[in-house]
Amino acid sequence: QKEVEQDPGPLSVPEGAIVxxxxxxxxxxxxxxxxxxxxxxKGPELLMYTYSSGxxxxxxxxxxxxxxxxxxSLFIRDSQxxxxxxxxxxxxxxxxxxxxxxxSGTRLLVRP
Amino acid sequence: xxxxxxxxxxxxxxxxQQVTLRCSSQSGHNTVSWYQQALGQGPQFIFQYYREEExxxxxxxxxxxxxxxxxxxxxxxVNALELDDSAxxxxxxxxxxxxxxxxxxxxSGTRLTVV
Numbered sequence: 001q002k003e004v005e006q007d008p009g010p011l012s013v014p015e016g017a018i019v020x021x022x023x024x025x026x027x028x029x030x031x032x033x034x035x036x037x038x039x040x041x042k043g044p045e046l047l048m049y050t051y052s053s054g055x056x057x058x059x060x061x062x063x064x065x066x067x068x069x070x071x072x073s074l075f076i077r078d079s080q081x082x083x084x085x086x087x088x089x090x091x092x093x094x095x096x097x098x099x100x101x102x103x104s105g106t107r108l109l110v111r112p
Numbered sequence: 113x114x115x116x117x118x119x120x121x122x123x124x125x126x127x128x129q130q131v132t133l134r135c136s137s138q139s140g141h142n143t144v145s146w147y148q149q150a151l152g153q154g155p156q157f158i159f160q161y162y163r164e165e166e167x168x169x170x171x172x173x174x175x176x177x178x179x180x181x182x183x184x185x186x187x188x189x190v191n192a193l194e195l196d197d198s199a200x201x202x203x204x205x206x207x208x209x210x211x212x213x214x215x216x217x218x219x220s221g222t223r224l225t226v227v
Contacts, residue, residue: 090215
């Protein structure tokens with residue numbers, strides 16, 4: 001079993017829809033939770049970062065962390081065709097290297 | 113702020129050869145990590161360097177090695193290339209030393225193809 005599970009999709013939605021992306025994890029030591037967006041043949045770009053539990057909002061994006069359920073979510077409101085990309089969740093424990101453990105990514109397509 | 117720069121962008125090597133990939137960290141970042149991303153997968157941690165010392169390593173064999181220089185730029189070396197080494201290799205730098213506060217900044221990667 002992988003430490004971080006993420007549905008690969010693809011997820012196809014019409015423009016303006018609310019998108020919900022999710023990851024589950026098994027390692028209770030994870031304290032840092034991130035969402036990255038990756039366009040084809042590009043490096044990941046940080047969208048949201050959360051330390052420990054709770055919600056965080058930034059513009060059209062909301063990140064939620066539920067450590068009791070080992071479940072994190074990213075919501076995208078008023079989705080745009082430019083949001084079409086692969087979304088990667090990433091997590092890190094407070095060990096010496098703080099290495100990131102990634103999900104496999106969810107492909108999102110927002111249709112005009 | 114210059115961001116993270118990786119070179120080359122694309123590379124084709126033959127099985128058994130050796131390859132060196134390069135990374136220039138974002139200005140002021142003293143921690144650099146390398147990740148391997150196979151097609152359709154998330155990035156996997158190879159190793160991390162902090163102030164020129166290796167600080168953590170993932171499940172990769174010793175033929176994957178690295179260096180960090182005093183200016184915080186970095187190299188990833190892979191010896192005895194195998195077909196499965198074909199992937200996008202990503203470099204990421206961090207401002208806050210070893211803590212991912214605010215996350216890491218990734219470069220666009222080097223796409224390595226082994227034939």
